[in-house]
Structures are given as structure tokens and as C-alpha cells.
Amino acid sequence: MDGAAERVRIPPEMALYAEKHEIFDLLQCMVRSLMVDKPEEPIEYLIELLSRGRTEVPRIMVLGPPASGKRTIAVQLCEHTKAVHITASNVLKEDTRLTREARHLRDIQKEIPCELWIKLIQQCLSKVDCIRQGWVLEGIPHTRQEALLLQEVGIFPEHVVMLEAPDEILIKRSLAKRMDPASEVDMKLEQQQGFLSEDDIASQLIKYHQEAHALQRTYKNCLKVVKSDQSQDEVFAQVLSHVQCKPRSMAPHTPRVLLFGPPGSGKSLQAALIAQKYNLVNICCGELLRAVSADETSMGELIKPYLASGEPVPDSMVLQIMTERLSRLDCTARGWVLHGFPRDIKQAKMLYEANFIPSRVFFLEVTDEVASEVVTLRAVDPITGERYHSLYKPAPSPEIEARLQHNPRDSEDRLRSQLKQYSASVPALKAMYPGALSINVDQDPHAVFETLESWLVQRVTTAGLPGVVMDVKEGGSL
Amino acid sequence: MATPREREAADYLQKHKIPELMHNLTSMLFFHRPDRPLEFLIAQLEKLQASRAGAAETPCLFDHSNVDAVFGILDPTGQGHITLVQYKEALSTLGITGFDEFPEGAAADQVSLETFRRAAKEGLLRSSATYKSA
Numbered sequence: 387m388d389g390a391a392e393r394v395r396i397p398p399e400m401a402l403y404a405e406k407h408e409i410f411d412l413l414q415c416m417v418r419s420l421m422v423d424k425p426e427e428p429i430e431y432l433i434e435l436l437s438r439g440r441t442e443v444p445r446i447m448v449l450g451p452p453a454s455g456k457r458t459i460a461v462q463l464c465e466h467t468k469a470v471h472i473t474a475s476n477v478l479k480e481d482t483r484l485t486r487e488a489r490h491l492r493d494i495q496k497e498i499p500c501e502l503w504i505k506l507i508q509q510c511l512s513k514v515d516c517i518r519q520g521w522v523l524e525g526i527p528h529t530r531q532e533a534l535l536l537q538e539v540g541i542f543p544e545h546v547v548m549l550e551a552p553d554e555i556l557i558k559r560s561l562a563k564r565m566d567p568a569s570e571v572d573m574k575l576e577q578q579q580g581f582l583s584e585d586d587i588a589s590q591l592i593k594y595h596q597e598a599h600a601l602q603r604t605y606k607n608c609l610k611v612v613k614s615d616q617s618q619d620e621v622f623a624q625v626l627s628h629v630q631c632k633p634r635s636m637a638p639h640t641p642r643v644l645l646f647g648p649p650g651s652g653k654s655l656q657a658a659l660i661a662q663k664y665n666l667v668n669i670c671c672g673e674l675l676r677a678v679s680a681d682e683t684s685m686g687e688l689i690k691p692y693l694a695s696g697e698p699v700p701d702s703m704v705l706q707i708m709t710e711r712l713s714r715l716d717c718t719a720r721g722w723v724l725h726g727f728p729r730d731i732k733q734a735k736m737l738y739e740a741n742f743i744p745s746r747v748f749f750l751e752v753t754d755e756v757a758s759e760v761v762t763l764r765a766v767d768p769i770t771g772e773r774y775h776s777l778y779k780p781a782p783s784p785e786i787e788a789r790l791q792h793n794p795r796d797s798e799d800r801l802r803s804q805l806k807q808y809s810a811s812v813p814a815l816k817a818m819y820p821g822a823l824s825i826n827v828d829q830d831p832h833a834v835f836e837t838l839e840s841w842l843v844q845r846v847t848t849a850g851l852p853g854v855v856m857d858v859k860e861g862g863s864l
Numbered sequence: 865m866a867t868p869r870e871r872e873a874a875d876y877l878q879k880h881k882i883p884e885l886m887h888n889l890t891s892m893l894f895f896h897r898p899d900r901p902l903e904f905l906i907a908q909l910e911k912l913q914a915s916r917a918g919a920a921e922t923p924c925l926f927d928h929s930n931v932d933a934v935f936g937i938l939d940p941t942g943q944g945h946i947t948l949v950q951y952k953e954a955l956s957t958l959g960i961t962g963f964d965e966f967p968e969g970a971a972a973d974q975v976s977l978e979t980f981r982r983a984a985k986e987g988l989l990r991s992s993a994t995y996k997s998a
Contacts, residue, residue: 437902
């Protein structure tokens with residue numbers, strides 16, 4: 387059975403398909419909904435769920451201390467997202483058996499038990515408009531207990547905004563609002579708080595602070611704390627940008643990195659660093675070809691004469707070897723970093739047609755002088771395998787110095803023709819990968835790696851967003 | 865070990881064969897790679913609904929020709945029968961579990977195409993009938 391598993395090939399089309407249509411998230415959503423609602427008829431339930439379409443509705447909680455401006459933000463959010471605005475008071479406005487019970491309790495000055503309260507919220511959120519348009523819960527939940535109970539019945543937000551302001555400002559604000567019941571929004575505060583003294587407000591705040599930390603922990607995955615003691619527009623802008631960013635998808639992502647650069651630009655080094663850190667498969671075209679030719683396979687025999695004479699191996703053979711290597715299971719599962727191929731636009735198109743579409747492309751840029759300095763002065767110690775450079779990393783002792791060997795391929799002439807070839811093909815390649823990043827590598831290799839990495843990681847988190855998808859499309863339109 | 869809620873969830877999944885359902889839907893999705901995955905999934909689910917009502921065949925990734933092809937691979941010389949080990953391996957490759965370990969002809973280590981077809985068909989039906997058994 388192991389032998390068979392080794393030979394399993396996952397066509398690259400499948401991964402691309404999954405990425406393009408966000409299949410992982412779709413299936414995750416299906417299973418999650420099933421688990422939350424546990425319908426008696428799962429098939430009918432799924433049909434209903436799927437026919438509702440893919441439009442993700444907002445599920446937002448706006449939390450914060452009294453007078454921190456929750457209402458204003460929630461109202462603005464609802465206007466913007468068309469979601470249903472739910473506050474403690476409109477949960478109670480409904481007329482059902484449960485709400486009557488709750489209202490009765492409130493009228494006789496008793497606290498509404500947590501379980502009843504959660505049921506009320508659940509009832510409110512399961513209404514059609516909340517399901518279709520999404521909801522914004524304002525000031526709910528108050529406590530960690532409520533939050534946990536909500537979670538238990540399967541109500542969890544996609545985004546939580548927590549407003550924050552120094553206590554003095556909050557106290558001042560609530561006192562000021564009480565005195566100036568100008569707008570409708572402020573009326574509500576007046577009704578709720580009646581005539582609270584400064585002390586009452588302070589005790590409310592203390593109560594809030596006791597719970598705030600626990601709530602933050604409960605929702606730490608999707609929480610954003612916003613300082614509300616700044617201008618209204620500023621607060622809303624921050625809240626909106628948080629609400630609009632998609633939560634990070636849990637879909638497995640295999641980075642497919644392509645490195646371009648002239649000889650001596652440090653492709654191999656950077657590829658090795660990336661591969662090591664992110665556990666990708668490091669594929670150097672030249673090395674792969676030599677490895678294949680060393681094998682006693684028919685393909686190896688075919689390309690051997692080309693390598694021996696220094697002639698370029700025909701594209702079709704290179705592509706065949708590449709396809710074989712890139713579709714092995716380790717590449718599909720872990721992702722790859724490829725360098726030394728494609729060398730020109732023709733090869734790049736062939737790679738694209740074979741459905742190997744990189745998700746990140748980097749051009750390492752270096753001037754010809756630097757490249758030739760790096761390449762022509764480098765040498766290798768045949769005994770230790772250590773690499774030296776007569777300017778930047780001289781041999782530690784005359785003894786080693788004496789036995790250093792220069793690779794005959796690193797000759798000045800050869801390099802010049804390679805550089806010429808490279809610079810001739812770069813513009814077309816750059817046009818093919820418009821989303822690529824160009825990095826000047828005439829700096830410390832680790833600084834280069836940091837830049838590479840920041841792009842690698844930053845865009846992994848936004849996988850599926852237009853930036854990456856566009857790369858694919860533009861590549862495809864060629 | 866598990867909390868009651870966990871157990872309840874696991875029971876639910878098992879009762880309605882949700883993992884099998886999701887597995888089949890995913891396989892179909894990746895095999896056909898439709899442009900509109902939502903519509904495709906709905907169509908598959910509707911077929912499943914119809915098959916439960918007994919009105920249609922259950923949707924399944926493999927059909928008769930695939931089953932015959934698998935047999936053909938194992939029997940390249942056209943003897944008309946395969947060994948018991950091949951029979952078992954072939955059925956599990958098709959994703960079938962719980963098949964008849966000792967089919968007709970097992971004693972002679974010769975399983976005929978007919979027997980193989982029948983076992984495969986039953987097994988495929990069982991694995992694609994991903995709804996609560998009546």
C-alpha cells in the first residue's frame with residue numbers, strides 16, 4: 387500500500403480549483419452550519435443553505451463601556467452593511483411568551499436570568515432578516531457568562547469591536563449627554579440612566595471593567611479595540627476597516643514561489659532560506675537536470691549529451707522533467723520554491739500551461755558589475771565543500787587558499803553571455819507576472835530574505851483576495 | 865472522555881452519515897471541477913434526495929465502466945477471473961468497505977467478473993447512500 391501512496395499524484399488543477407472557488411471555506415461553512423443547527427434532514431437543510439448563495443453576511447458585536455459611543459457606531463455600521471441592528475431594548479420589544487416573561491421580571495425590578503436572556507437573543511437572531519442581512523449586536527453580551535452561553539447555542543460573531551476610552555472622559559460624556567437631550571440617540575441614554583450621579587456612572591464603569599477583560603479573551607480571535615476618544619469619523623473609519631477585512635481562512639495554503647535573477651544574485655541562497663523556514667521543496671532547475679542525468683533513466687540518457695556539451699537542454703524535455711518533479715506529492719503538499727526556470731517567456735508560458743502557477747514571484751536585481759564580482763571571484767574548497775569569495779569571504783589560511791578550486795562555469799565570458807540573455811528576457815517575464823516584487827539584492831542577504839519573507843507571509847494571509855487571484859488571471863490572459 | 869455535547873455531535877454526524885456525505889461531495893467537486901460549485905452541489909444533493917425517495921440512482925463518482933476497467937487492469941489476459949487478494953484490493957481502491965470477504969469462488973482463489981461487479985455495485989451504492997438509514 388505504501389508503494390501506491392508514494393505514486394499518488396494530485397493534479398495541480400485541483401489545488402488551483404480549490405483556491406479559486408474557496409472550496410475549503412465552502413465545505414467548512416457547510417459542516418459548521420450542520421453542527422450548529424443539527425437539522426433532522428441534513429440534505430434538505432444543505433440545499434436550502436447553498437441556495438441562499440455565497441454572500442457572507444456580517445455578524446458583528448459592538449462592545450464598550452457606557453457612553454463610549456456604541457450606539458452611534460452600531461447605527462453607522464448598520465447603514466453601511468445593511469445589517470439588522472439589535473440592542474438590549476429591541477430584544478425585549480418583541481411580543482412572545484419569552485419576552486413577556488422577561489419584561490415582567492424587569493418590571494418587578496428583578497434581574498433577567500442569563501439563560502432566558504440568551505434564548506431571547508437567539509430568537510431574535512434566528513429571524514429571516516437577521517439570517518439574510520446579518521446583524522450588529524450592540525452592547526451584547528455584557529458578561530463572559532453570556533458570551534459563553536451564546537457560543538454554546540452557536541452564535542458567534544465574525545468581528546468584535548470593543549470601544550475604549552479613559553474613565554474621566556466617559557463620565558464627563560455621560561453627564562453631558564444627560565444635560566443635553568438634543569438628538570434621539572441621546573434620548574435613549576437619558577431614559578436608561580435616569581438621573582444618575584457621577585458615582586452611579588463610576589460604579590457602572592467598574593462593573594464593565596470587571597467583565598471587559600474576560601470578554602476580550604473570549605473573542606480574542608476577531609477582536610479589535612478602538613479608542614473612542616477621537617473624532618467620530620476616525621473611530622468609524624477604524625471600525626469599518628476592521629469589519630471589512632475577512633477573517634483569516636483556515637484553508638491549507640501551499641505557497642508556490644518563483645525566483646528570478648541573474649547569476650550571482652543569490653537565488654540559490656534565498657531559495658534555500660525560504661525552503662528551510664517554510665518547509666517548501668527547493669527546486670533548482672540546473673541541479674534537477676544534473677540529478678536526472680545522473681539517474682539511469684531514459685530521460686537521463688537523453689539530456690546527458692546536452693549537459694556535457696554545455697548546450698541548453700530543449701524546452702520540451704526540461705518541461706517534462708519539471709512537470710514530473712512539481713507534481714510529486716511533496717510539492718503538492720508542501721509547496722515549492724523554483725529558480726533557474728523558466729528562463730524566458732516561452733518557458734514561462736509552458737509552465738503556465740502545465741498548470742503550475744506561482745503564487746509569489748520575485749525578481750532579484752543586481753547590477754552586472756556586482757554579479758560578475760560575486761561569480762568570478764568565488765571558489766570552493768574541494769575538501770570541506772565550503773565556499774569562499776576572495777573579497778567577501780577569503781580563505782582562512784594559506785593552506786586552504788592553495789587548494790581552492792574555481793568552477794570553470796564561472797568564467798567571465800560565460801557570465802557575460804548569461805547576463806545578456808537574462809536581461810533580454812526580463813521585461814517580458816515582468817509583464818507576465820505583474821504582481822511580482824523586484825528586490826535590489828546589493829545588500830546583506832538576510833536583509834533580502836526579510837523583504838522576501840514579509841511579502842511571502844503578508845500575502846499568504848490574504849490568499850484568495852484580489853491581489854493573488856489577479857496574478858493568475860493576468861497570467862492567463864496572455 | 866468526551867463531554868456530552870461532544871458525544872451528541874459525534875452521534876449526529878454518525879447517524880446522518882455526514883462525513884461520508886461530505887467526502888462524496890468533495891470528490892465529485894474535485895473530479896468535475898464545475899464552474900459554479902454551489903449549483904453543482906445543490907444538483908448533487910437533489911439527486912441524493914431523489915435516490916432516497918427511490919426515484920433515481922444514487923449519485924456516485926464511479927460507474928459500471930470504471931468497475932469493469934478496474935477488473936480489466938487486474939485481468940489483462942482476459943481469463944475472466946481475478947484472485948481473492950486482487951478482489952479485496954480492488955474493492956478497497958474503489959473506496960468500498962465492509963464487502964463480502966469470501967465471495968463466490970473464493971475457495972478456488974478465482975473471483976469472476978460477475979461476482980466482482982455485484983460486490984462493487986452493492987458497495988458503491990452503500991457508500992454513496994449518505995443519508996440516515998431508514
